[in-house]
Amino acid sequence: MPKSRAVCLLPLALLAATAAAQTAPGPSTSIFGYTDFTQQAKWDAAFLQVPDAKLAGQHLKILTAEPHWASSPEDYKTALYVADKFKAAGLQVEIVPYSVLLNKPIKIFVEAFDSKGLKLMSGPTPEHVDPKLYGGDAFQNDPRVLPAFNGYSPSGDVTAEVVYANYGTLADFKQLASLGLSVKDKIVLVRYGANFRGVKAYIAQQQGAKGMLIYSDPADDGYSKGDAYPRGPYRPPSAVQRGSAQFLPLYSGDPQTPGIASTPELPASQRTTDPARMNIPTIPVNPLSYQDAAPILQALSGANTPTGWQGGLPFAYHLGGDPAAKVTVHMHLEQDYKLRTIWDVIGTIPGTDPAQSADWVVAGNHRDAWVYGAVDPNSGTAAMLETVHGLGDLLKQGWKPKRSIKICSWDAEEEGLLGSTEWVEAHAVDLRQAVAYFNTDVGVAGPDFDASAVPSLKQFVRDLTKEVASPKGGTVYDQWKKQQDEDIRRRPNRNPSPAVTDVRIGDLGSGSDFTPFLQHAGVPSTDIGSGGPYGVYHSVFDNYNWFIRNADPTFVYEQQQARVFGLEILHMANADILPYDYKLYGTEVVGYVQAAQRRATTAGLSLNFTAAATAADRFSRAGRDIYTRQTVFDTSAAHTPGPSASYAPLNKALRGAETALLSDAGLPHRAWYKHVIYDPGEYTGYAAVVIPGVTEGIDAADAPRTQAQLDDLATALNRAAAILEAAAE
Numbered sequence: 001m002p003k004s005r006a007v008c009l010l011p012l013a014l015l016a017a018t019a020a021a022q023t024a025p026g027p028s029t030s031i032f033g034y035t036d037f038t039q040q041a042k043w044d045a046a047f048l049q050v051p052d053a054k055l056a057g058q059h060l061k062i063l064t065a066e067p068h069w070a071s072s073p074e075d076y077k078t079a080l081y082v083a084d085k086f087k088a089a090g091l092q093v094e095i096v097p098y099s100v101l102l103n104k105p106i107k108i109f110v111e112a113f114d115s116k117g118l119k120l121m122s123g124p125t126p127e128h129v130d131p132k133l134y135g136g137d138a139f140q141n142d143p144r145v146l147p148a149f150n151g152y153s154p155s156g157d158v159t160a161e162v163v164y165a166n167y168g169t170l171a172d173f174k175q176l177a178s179l180g181l182s183v184k185d186k187i188v189l190v191r192y193g194a195n196f197r198g199v200k201a202y203i204a205q206q207q208g209a210k211g212m213l214i215y216s217d218p219a220d221d222g223y224s225k226g227d228a229y230p231r232g233p234y235r236p237p238s239a240v241q242r243g244s245a246q247f248l249p250l251y252s253g254d255p256q257t258p259g260i261a262s263t264p265e266l267p268a269s270q271r272t273t274d275p276a277r278m279n280i281p282t283i284p285v286n287p288l289s290y291q292d293a294a295p296i297l298q299a300l301s302g303a304n305t306p307t308g309w310q311g312g313l314p315f316a317y318h319l320g321g322d323p324a325a326k327v328t329v330h331m332h333l334e335q336d337y338k339l340r341t342i343w344d345v346i347g348t349i350p351g352t353d354p355a356q357s358a359d360w361v362v363a364g365n366h367r368d369a370w371v372y373g374a375v376d377p378n379s380g381t382a383a384m385l386e387t388v389h390g391l392g393d394l395l396k397q398g399w400k401p402k403r404s405i406k407i408c409s410w411d412a413e414e415e416g417l418l419g420s421t422e423w424v425e426a427h428a429v430d431l432r433q434a435v436a437y438f439n440t441d442v443g444v445a446g447p448d449f450d451a452s453a454v455p456s457l458k459q460f461v462r463d464l465t466k467e468v469a470s471p472k473g474g475t476v477y478d479q480w481k482k483q484q485d486e487d488i489r490r491r492p493n494r495n496p497s498p499a500v501t502d503v504r505i506g507d508l509g510s511g512s513d514f515t516p517f518l519q520h521a522g523v524p525s526t527d528i529g530s531g532g533p534y535g536v537y538h539s540v541f542d543n544y545n546w547f548i549r550n551a552d553p554t555f556v557y558e559q560q561q562a563r564v565f566g567l568e569i570l571h572m573a574n575a576d577i578l579p580y581d582y583k584l585y586g587t588e589v590v591g592y593v594q595a596a597q598r599r600a601t602t603a604g605l606s607l608n609f610t611a612a613a614t615a616a617d618r619f620s621r622a623g624r625d626i627y628t629r630q631t632v633f634d635t636s637a638a639h640t641p642g643p644s645a646s647y648a649p650l651n652k653a654l655r656g657a658e659t660a661l662l663s664d665a666g667l668p669h670r671a672w673y674k675h676v677i678y679d680p681g682e683y684t685g686y687a688a689v690v691i692p693g694v695t696e697g698i699d700a701a702d703a704p705r706t707q708a709q710l711d712d713l714a715t716a717l718n719r720a721a722a723i724l725e726a727a728a729e
């Protein structure tokens with residue numbers, strides 16, 4: 001980012017005066033969920049003063065000083081740092097260990113040959129940039145940097161012919177097959193992007209591939225987008241995207257303990273030890289830089305690639321499969337697999353209202369990184385520590401949260417959401433009363449705020465962004481809306497629903513720690529952060545040097561992030577009536593069912609949608625009615641605020657409706673995922689597939705399975721509607 005984009009934050013009053021066209025930051029007089037917002041507005045104002053840009057920068061520098069892969073001694077040091085800051089703010093702190101299966105690379109070796117046996121490459125090349133270029137990079141030569149590898153790849157020594165499969169999506173593999181090219185017994189070369197890397201491996205393995213290499217194409221996050229690091233923010237030639245190859249859409253967490261917490265005391269007999277029954281690949285998988293992938297790609301002959309498969313390297317891409325000119329790859333991977341200790345840091349502020357202190361507000365981010373992890377994840381951790389700084393100051397001023405607050409620093413997220421998943425599995429019963437999980441991960445990669453959430457919390461997020469000043473002027477909300485409006489103007493057909501005039505908030509798929517909370521335990525969740533051009537994801541170059549050159553040189557977006565994250569916690573901890581919007585939830589669900597019905601018709605499947613459509617309508621009606629009831633409560637009680645216990649039945653129903661959307665049986669062949677509305681897609685991984693049981697049944701053209709899922713959906717929606725109806729009377 002050019003330096004001019006990072007403007008020092010002006011005092012709020014001055015900011016309001018100088019930015020006439022924009023809204024002055026501040027709470028509106030009535031906030032959904034509060035019978036009287038006056039007192040809360042004062043606490044908000046006191047809180048917003050505290051998060052400090054400079055301090056956030058210091059946290060970031062310390063947290064990213066050393067490579068701190070999960071379970072390493074350096075990772076433990078960061079746990080102690082976070083625990084100290086929590087303690088200093090007055091939180092009760094525990095460091096919670098789990099014992100989980102992790103692979104550490106011992107030797108990673110890849111070489112390629114043409115049909116005449118001529119060596120095309122051997123590597124991987126260590127990640128480096130020229131020290132003469134723009135000052136180079138101070139972090140690249142640390143001996144503790146692990147060789148670039150994929151989490152949960154097995155060890156293996158395989159040699160096979162190479163086939164190029166674009167992004168390795170299900171559609172890409174189908175297209176290859178339709179061109180008569182089999183990946184059976186081949187090593188598949190794919191590029192990063194479009195789906196989660198574990199899904200690429202999942203499909204390749206299903207299709208009988210012998211191994212997989214995943215590289216970063218310059219078209220996706222390299223020079224085709226802009227200048228490469230250190231000149232700009234994009235991926236330099238040798239930079240590798242590490243990452244987990246876990247089959248996350250089956251379940252997240254420790255591969256050996258789905259559904260149970262892998263505490264250090266867990267007996268070995270309770271662990272699954274057969275890799276074929278776990279959520280991990282059985283074929284070797286490794287990442288490559290484009291510097292190492294280019295000679296392989298360039299040597300491939302065979303058919304030209306289909307439209308859209310050509311990447312950004314300066315030659316025409318081919319698929320391979322030419323018997324006269326085979327390109328052969330040899331992968332030799334040695335992984336040290338064992339149970340390793342990871343550490344979650346949990347800070348608690350006990351709730352003070354006896355009627356509500358068992359209702360947890362949980363907020364978290366992970367701390368482990370593939371290497372230094374400046375953006376991913378410690379931009380989020382640095383901001384979270386400034387949020388905690390603010391909560392600590394409020395405690396000293398006499399603030400009392402009604403509900404209990406848990407601030408969580410997760411470990412081993414990168415391997416497959418391990419720290420959060422094990423903790424969720426350990427607290428399954430308590431979490432039935434958790435009123436929200438607020439996630440952040442890539443807290444700051446640039447200046448553009450964005451959020452994803454369950455529908456019931458979308459308005460909640462919009463509301464509180466109106467209280468926080470943006471370094472660009474006006475409020476975070478103003479800038480967010482401006483950014484999205486520009487986007488819609490630039491690419492109108494990517495935003496097919498002009499009816500939505502407010503800022504759009506995405507659906508939660510997966511790829512971060514909200515997954516176990518929402519999709520396994522049914523806790524309403526959000527995920528926030530601010531983005532920008534970021535091409536060094538999961539490489540050695542995601543470090544402090546990159547961060548201060550590209551993301552947030554003066555840490556004002558760190559401060560913004562700390563403020564927004566903090567208001568989420570404050571507003572949820574003390575709301576009289578839980579600020580869930582089931583009106584919108586209902587509307588969205590009705591839309592999903594209608595879309596699925598159209599999809600089924602197009603696919604020529606004969607299905608009965610009556611029960612699901614009726615249940616969706618009922619859920620929608622109940623959502624409208626409960627929303628009215630919440631509003632009446634808000635305004636009528638404003639004059640005579642009652643004791644919090646009087647809202648308890650309503651709150652219990654509001655919370656219970658989300659749990660009612662969990663199905664006991666879970667999704668077909670991935671029963672750990674229980675939410676009937678939102679889960680990661682089996683073949684997407686990151687992106688949410690809505691009403692996934694039904695949608696994926698249609699995609700698989702499996703009418704009996706889809707019909708059973710429609711019935712499951714109807715049951716869940718009726719169950720949720722009944723809870724809301726009883727409370728709306």
Ligand SMILES: [Zn+2]
Nearest residue numbers: 376377441442
């Ligand atoms: Zn992350």
